Amino acid sequence: MKLHTLSVSAIAASIKKGEITAEAVMTAHLDRISKYDGNINAFITVSEKAIEEAREVDSARKSGKTLGRLAGVPVAVKDMLCTEGIKTTAASKILANFIPPYSATVVERLKKEGAIVIGKANCDEFAMGSSNETSAFGNVKNPWNTKYVPGGSSGGSAAAVSGQMAAAAIGTDTGGSIRQPANFCGIVGIKPTYGRVSRFGIVAFASSLDQAGPMAKNVKDCALVLESISGFDEKDSTSAQNQVPNWSEKTSSNVKGLKIGLPKEYFSGKMDADVKARVEETIAKLKSAGAIIVDIELPSTPHCIGVYYLVCASEASSNLARYDGIRYGYRYGEGSERLSLEELYSETRGRGFGSEVKRRIMIGTYALSSGYYDAYYLKACQVRRMIREEFSEAFSKCDVILSPVTTSPAFKIGERIEDPLTMYLNDIFTTSANLAGVPGMSVPVGFSKEGLPIGVQLMGRHFDEQTLFNVGQCIEENVKTSRELPDVIQ
Amino acid sequence: MSFNDYEPVIGLEIHAQLLTQSKLFCSCSTEFAAPDNENTCPVCTGMPGALPVLNKKAVEFGVKIGLALNCKVQEKSVFARKNYFYPDLPKGYQISQFEKPICGPGFVDINVDGAKKRIGVTRAHLEEDAGKSVHQGEHSLINLNRSSMPLMEIVSEPDLRSAQEAAEYARTVRQLLRYIGACDGNLEEGSLRCDCNVSVRKKGTQKYGTRVEIKNINSFRFVEKAIEYEIQRQIDCLGSGESIKQETRLWDVDKNKTFLMRSKEEANDYRYFPEPDLLPLEVSPEKTAQIKKSLPELPFEKVARYQTEHGLPEYDSLVLTQEREIAEYFEAVVLAGANAKVASNWVMGELMRELNESKKSIASSPIKPSALAELIQLIGNNTISGKIAKTVFGEMWKSSKSAAEIVKEKGLVQISDAGAIEAAIDKMLGNNPSQVAEYRGGKIKLFGFFVGQLMRETKGQANPEMANQLLMKKLKG
Numbered sequence: 005m006k007l008h009t010l011s012v013s014a015i016a017a018s019i020k021k022g023e024i025t026a027e028a029v030m031t032a033h034l035d036r037i038s039k040y041d042g043n044i045n046a047f048i049t050v051s052e053k054a055i056e057e058a059r060e061v062d063s064a065r066k067s068g069k070t071l072g073r074l075a076g077v078p079v080a081v082k083d084m085l086c087t088e089g090i091k092t093t094a095a096s097k098i099l100a101n102f103i104p105p106y107s108a109t110v111v112e113r114l115k116k117e118g119a120i121v122i123g124k125a126n127c128d129e130f131a132m133g134s135s136n137e138t139s140a141f142g143n144v145k146n147p148w149n150t151k152y153v154p155g156g157s158s159g160g161s162a163a164a165v166s167g168q169m170a171a172a173a174i175g176t177d178t179g180g181s182i183r184q185p186a187n188f189c190g191i192v193g194i195k196p197t198y199g200r201v202s203r204f205g206i207v208a209f210a211s212s213l214d215q216a217g218p219m220a221k222n223v224k225d226c227a228l229v230l231e232s233i234s235g236f237d238e239k240d241s242t243s244a245q246n247q248v249p250n251w252s253e254k255t256s257s258n259v260k261g262l263k264i265g266l267p268k269e270y271f272s273g274k275m276d277a278d279v280k281a282r283v284e285e286t287i288a289k290l291k292s293a294g295a296i297i298v299d300i301e302l303p304s305t306p307h308c309i310g311v312y313y314l315v316c317a318s319e320a321s322s323n324l325a326r327y328d329g330i331r332y333g334y335r336y337g338e339g340s341e342r343l344s345l346e347e348l349y350s351e352t353r354g355r356g357f358g359s360e361v362k363r364r365i366m367i368g369t370y371a372l373s374s375g376y377y378d379a380y381y382l383k384a385c386q387v388r389r390m391i392r393e394e395f396s397e398a399f400s401k402c403d404v405i406l407s408p409v410t411t412s413p414a415f416k417i418g419e420r421i422e423d424p425l426t427m428y429l430n431d432i433f434t435t436s437a438n439l440a441g442v443p444g445m446s447v448p449v450g451f452s453k454e455g456l457p458i459g460v461q462l463m464g465r466h467f468d469e470q471t472l473f474n475v476g477q478c479i480e481e482n483v484k485t486s487r488e489l490p491d492v493i494q
Numbered sequence: 495m496s497f498n499d500y501e502p503v504i505g506l507e508i509h510a511q512l513l514t515q516s517k518l519f520c521s522c523s524t525e526f527a528a529p530d531n532e533n534t535c536p537v538c539t540g541m542p543g544a545l546p547v548l549n550k551k552a553v554e555f556g557v558k559i560g561l562a563l564n565c566k567v568q569e570k571s572v573f574a575r576k577n578y579f580y581p582d583l584p585k586g587y588q589i590s591q592f593e594k595p596i597c598g599p600g601f602v603d604i605n606v607d608g609a610k611k612r613i614g615v616t617r618a619h620l621e622e623d624a625g626k627s628v629h630q631g632e633h634s635l636i637n638l639n640r641s642s643m644p645l646m647e648i649v650s651e652p653d654l655r656s657a658q659e660a661a662e663y664a665r666t667v668r669q670l671l672r673y674i675g676a677c678d679g680n681l682e683e684g685s686l687r688c689d690c691n692v693s694v695r696k697k698g699t700q701k702y703g704t705r706v707e708i709k710n711i712n713s714f715r716f717v718e719k720a721i722e723y724e725i726q727r728q729i730d731c732l733g734s735g736e737s738i739k740q741e742t743r744l745w746d747v748d749k750n751k752t753f754l755m756r757s758k759e760e761a762n763d764y765r766y767f768p769e770p771d772l773l774p775l776e777v778s779p780e781k782t783a784q785i786k787k788s789l790p791e792l793p794f795e796k797v798a799r800y801q802t803e804h805g806l807p808e809y810d811s812l813v814l815t816q817e818r819e820i821a822e823y824f825e826a827v828v829l830a831g832a833n834a835k836v837a838s839n840w841v842m843g844e845l846m847r848e849l850n851e852s853k854k855s856i857a858s859s860p861i862k863p864s865a866l867a868e869l870i871q872l873i874g875n876n877t878i879s880g881k882i883a884k885t886v887f888g889e890m891w892k893s894s895k896s897a898a899e900i901v902k903e904k905g906l907v908q909i910s911d912a913g914a915i916e917a918a919i920d921k922m923l924g925n926n927p928s929q930v931a932e933y934r935g936g937k938i939k940l941f942g943f944f945v946g947q948l949m950r951e952t953k954g955q956a957n958p959e960m961a962n963q964l965l966m967k968k969l970k971g
Contacts, residue, residue: 086543099542106536108543205543211770240545241772319770322575325586326540330636342632349579372577372765381767 007032008168009489012077012225013252015171016118019076022065026076026120029171030058033078033122036169043150046163048083048141049091050123057120072118073232079114080170082161083124084131085216086205087111090121094207095139096129098327098334098356108205109237110174110216117232122170126160129358130324131181131209133157134430137421138360145417146188147490148456152414155185161219162189166457166489172220172229176206178213179312180409180434183446183461186219187409190448190457190489192226192476193219197467198441199244201230202237208323210316211242213438221489223447223476227251230469246467254470257478260294264475265402269305270433276412278452283408286449286460289482290406290475300398300405304391305436309428311391312435313364314371314384321368324361328352363424388439395440395463404471405463407433409446413456437463445472449483500694500732502725503702504654505616506717508667510646510677511623511685512555518622518644519546519589526683530637538642540584545771548573552644555676556596556620557777557785559646562670562792563615565600567782571619573769578762582625582636590647592766595619596775602650603794604666605812606659613663614651620775621645640684646676652691652702657721661714664688668714669793673818681712688717692724694732703728704738708752711745720745724752796821804834813842819856820846823863830867833874840866844887860894861887869897877901878908882954910957912964919961919968922951933969944969 007029010018018024034054041047051057061076086092086104088111093099111121128138136144136159144159146152147167154163158175162185165173175182177195186193194217201216208214218229234248266287291297329335329352336351337343343351357365371380398405410430420427437444443466446459460479464472517524520537536544560567574592597618603610625641627634648667654660668686671677679686688711693703706728708720723745728738742761743752791799793815800811815821820841827837845866849856869886872878878886878901889900901907909915923930926947933940948961 092542094542102542104536104541104543106541106544203543204545207542208771239547241547242770318767322577322587322765322767325577325579326542326584328579328581328586330581331539331584332541345581369765372767374763374765377765377767 008036010171011221012074012172012228015077016071016073016075016228019061019065020071026058026061027055029076030054030078030120030122033169033171036167037123040147040167041169043145044147044163044167044169045142045144046126046154046160046167046169047080047123048093048095048126048139048160051090051121054078054120054122061118061120072116073228074114075118077119077171078122079119079229080123080125080161080164080173081111081114081121082127082131082158082173082175082216084127084176084207084209085111085174086207087121087124090124092124092207093141094130095127095141096327096357096361097140098353099207100140100334102333104205106205108216109202109239110233111205113233114174114229119232123164125158125164125173125175127175128157128159128181129361130207130320131157131176131178132320132360132364134180134184134427135415135417135421136160136185137417138358140358143417146414146456148190149414149454151416152456153188153417155188155414157181157185158193158219159185162186162191162193165189165191165219165221168489172218172225174216174229174233175219176209176214176216177438177444178209178316179438180431182217182219183409183434183444184430186446187448187459187461188414188457190451190459191219191221192223192445192447193217194226194230194445194469194472195437195443196230196234196469197244197443198438199242200234200246200443200467200469202235202240202243204237204239208319210319211323212319213312213316215438223473223480224252224255226445226476227255227473244467249470251470251473255473255477257293257474257481259290259475259478262295262404262471262475263298263402264290264295265298265300265398265405267300267302267305267398267405267407269302270407273432274411275408276452279408279410279412279458282450282458283406283460286479286483287406290478293478293482295475295478298402300401302391302394302398302436304387304394307387308391308436308439309432311384311387312431312439313367313428314380315388315439317364317368318371318381318384319368321365321372324357324365327356329356360424391436392440395436395442399465403464404475406475407461407463409433409459409461413452413454413458433461442466443469443472445476447476447479449479499697500725500729501697502655502657502721503652503693503695504657504660504721505652505691506650506654506660506664507689507691508648508650508664509687509689510559510648510671510679512552512644512646512676513678514549514551514555514644516549517642518549518552518620519642522642524643528639530635531639533639534641538584539638540586546589546769548772548775549644552620553596553775553777554785555644556618556646557782558674558789559648559671559676560597560600560618561782561786561789562674563597563600563602563618563648563667565615565618566598567777568594568596568598569777569779570594571596571775571777573620573772573775574766575769577765580624580627581634582627582638582641584625584638584641588622588624589769589772590621591619594774596777602663602666602670604659604662606662611659613653616649616651618646618648621647652693657718657725660690660721661718664714664717669816673790673792681714684712687712690717690721690724692721692728693738694725694728704740706738706740707742708745709742709755716745716747719750720752723750727752790818793818793821800834804828806834806838810835810838810842814838817856823856823859826863827867827870830864832867832870836870836873837867840870840887844884848891861890865890865896872897872901876908876910876957878906879954879956879958881949881958882906882908885954906953906955908957909952909955910960912960915952915956915960915964916968918951918956919948919965922947923968930969941965941969
């Protein structure tokens with residue numbers, strides 16, 4: 005049995021039954037990492053404790069202890085989430101040596117269910133990027149074709165799952181950072197409703213948009229991991245009190261009578277022919293499975309990118325102010341030169357941050373400055389409210405919104421990194437879910453002529469992840485994709 | 495142009511540290527004397543991914559303060575980030591309130607030269623404190639114990655017209671804060687800090703002059719001195735044809751002058767925006783009403799009641815209500831049966847003197863209110879004289895014995911038996927024949943001498959009224 009091909013639920017079930025050991029599962033995945041990750045670069049840090057923690061699961065089982073829902077499952081955790089005792093870098097030089105004395109609530113909850121952090125996944129620096137090329141620890145390659153980007157910012161998480169170096173991964177999504185790389189790497193990824201998952205211990209990029217979520221080989225695995233990490237956390241005032249449903253058990257592929265909305269603005273622009281074909285095939289399959297297809301409008305769609313980049317950059321400019329070299333992390337001229345305070349700040353931040361991060365800090369600082377605040381930040385917030393209202397309006401006409409995730413499959417490494425505006429346009433279909441706070445999921449639906457994965461995006465009502473899982477399950481069962489994950493990495 | 499041609503316009507920003515057990519956004523202790531950086535955690539040191547969680551007790555204090563300042567308590571207020579870089583500001587921003595503070599407009603009545611003046615309160619809002627920098631030569635050390643301590647900033651309208659008024663306003667606010675138990679008002683420890691905005695304008699003009707801010711003054715005396723200095727400085731500037739620059743200055747305690755901290759050009763653009771890590775703060779009208787019920791009687795209410803209910807002069811009422819503990823002590827003495835005016839005299843006089851001399855708080859006074867009431871009753875029913883009572887009071891202070899015990903032990907009961915007093919008078923007059931002769935010869939000033947001799951003879955125990963009458967009769971012969 006190829007243990008690295010197993011799903012999350014299969015691993016947990018087999019370990020519980022004693023059919024396989026957690027140690028064997030972990031070893032299989034660690035072997036994959038040592039074989040392939042030198043090339044893929046999905047991990048910044050591989051946990052030295054992973055094997056030991058797997059053995060602990062095995063001995064817990066032997067001594068008859070009740071095992072958690074994710075017992076023995078190797079999970080890659082994006083390096084934006086703090087892990088106690090394990091280096092947490094946000095893929096930035098400024099945090100290259102930072103070992104947090106606490107874990108993110110998401111990590112705590114994973115551990116409580118028996119999951120094991122196999123390593124810390126690479127990503128764009130401070131999750132700012134759409135190709136995983138802004139990481140201070142090198143770019144990540146797409147396991148389907150290593151000339152291509154895995155997407156971003158959770159590129160390492162996506163590559164770790166599709167490269168079968170982890171059974172599941174945790175990503176964060178501020179404007180599409182879970183859905184777009186899941187789409188590029190042929191896996192399932194869900195950004196839950198804002199507030200569903202605690203943000204405590206997750207390096208903040210844009211607080212009003214950030215959400216962590218699972219990335220896995222199939223829909224039910226995502227449901228299982230999401231139900232393990234969701235729920236109110238007293239350490240995060242913006243986390244929601246809403247009950248967490250038992251999604252993994254309740255998920256059903258029955259979509260009869262379900263209204264699926266197609267926003268015309270998402271289908272009117274330039275789109276890759278393969279993407280268009282795969283999305284249309286998916287719509288047809290859902291229709292024949294009994295879903296009702298309705299046309300809807302989201303008129304503010306053209307403004308989403310502008311609003312998104314103003315809001316996220318403004319919040320980021322403030323969130324990243326704490327990296328000043330005073331208390332932890334990188335500090336320029338440590339112990340050698342005598343620096344004035346201004347020099348210490350500018351040298352530390354100037355050298356510690358990469359250029360994309362600095363670009364966004366500057367955009368955000370500008371947008372919040374007196375004299376510009378009303379025209380930029382405030383206006384962006386007003387349009388954001390409109391976008392939110394348009395989503396509410398749309399959900400009075402349909403139960404779920406379906407769209408492409410991106411206009412094209414993965415692009416080549418180096419193709420867009422010099423052109424920030426083209427890069428930002430990657431997020432054209434994904435930022436709206438963050439701005440509106442609604443859940444969004446990316447599900448694979450096939451491949452391009454070049455053999456690159458293509459997915460569709462599903463967006464639902466606030467706290468209605470269930471419908472996304474149901475439709476995703478239906479797509480998984482009915483849309484013929486080559487379900488095999490890439491085994492030979494070129 | 496002289497001083498008298500100008501009118502100062504002053505507004506104060508008072509930062510009051512709230513008496514919560516834990517900090518504003520984390521569970522770290524607010525203890526003052528902890529070792530450096532002891533009371534810290536990932537939240538108040540600005541570690542990656544750490545998030546603020548609002549202290550409910552601080553909100554309650556915020557509402558209390560708003561009510562005591564006659565402010566409108568807002569049902570919805572919003573926290574905002576005030577962004578600036580400084581090493582003792584761990585997150586690179588301070589969580590404060592900006593456009594929507596918890597408390598809206600209100601007012602405070604102060605006493606200026608015996609007259610009441612109403613000072614407007616623009617707003618009051620919750621915010622966290624920064625840490626503390628200690629500069630040692632070429633090094634600077636950071637202590638983050640104070641980081642995220644809960645503060646309420648109280649902003650006055652520019653209604654104050656003199657340094658004295660400003661200091662009186664600050665004292666009155668401090669008094670209110672202490673009454674409601676929201677802040678200990680300790681200026682030296684920095685739990686109350688004062689920023690003064692000062693400008694001057696020609697008398698009779700409406701337009702405000704250019705405003706200068708004096709920051710972080712840590713005593714009411716310095717508030718007064720700094721403002722006085724600043725008023726004169728600005729008048730001198732204008733007098734010599736210069737204009738006032740909008741700037742921030744600091745008070746130099748040693749040199750008795752203000753000096754430039756930063757100019758307007760150097761001022762930060764704080765880039766305020768709503769704090770996305772916290773939900774808007776909601777305080778229901780029911781909650782506000784409930785908190786209002788829990789407020790103690792406030793000093794100005796007590797002042798009014800002491801005059802109407804107890805017939806005390808305004809002066810007594812003001813003095814007794816300076817501190818809530820003193821007022822409550824006085825009320826307890828009256829409740830135990832003492833005459834209010836007599837009680838007021840004793841509390842304001844002997845008791846305050848002893849407390850000051852021994853540097854004791856009224857809470858640790860060895861004489862409890864009931865004991866003082868008993869002493870006052872002994873005077874009222876003529877058991878002892880007022881003079882003897884002072885001796886008894888001194889004994890009570892030292893021994894903690896009751897007044898009755900001391901009077902009994904020392905045989906201090908007042909002599910109200912006419913026969914006994916007359917006998918003492920006879921004896922005393924017999925001992926001083928020459929003075930008697932002089933008195934009878936017209937030197938009536940000697941009456942006081944005889945009273946003194948009589949009191950010595952009776953160890954002060956003679957009923958003073960009777961002694962006077964009988965002495966007069968005897969001297970007339």
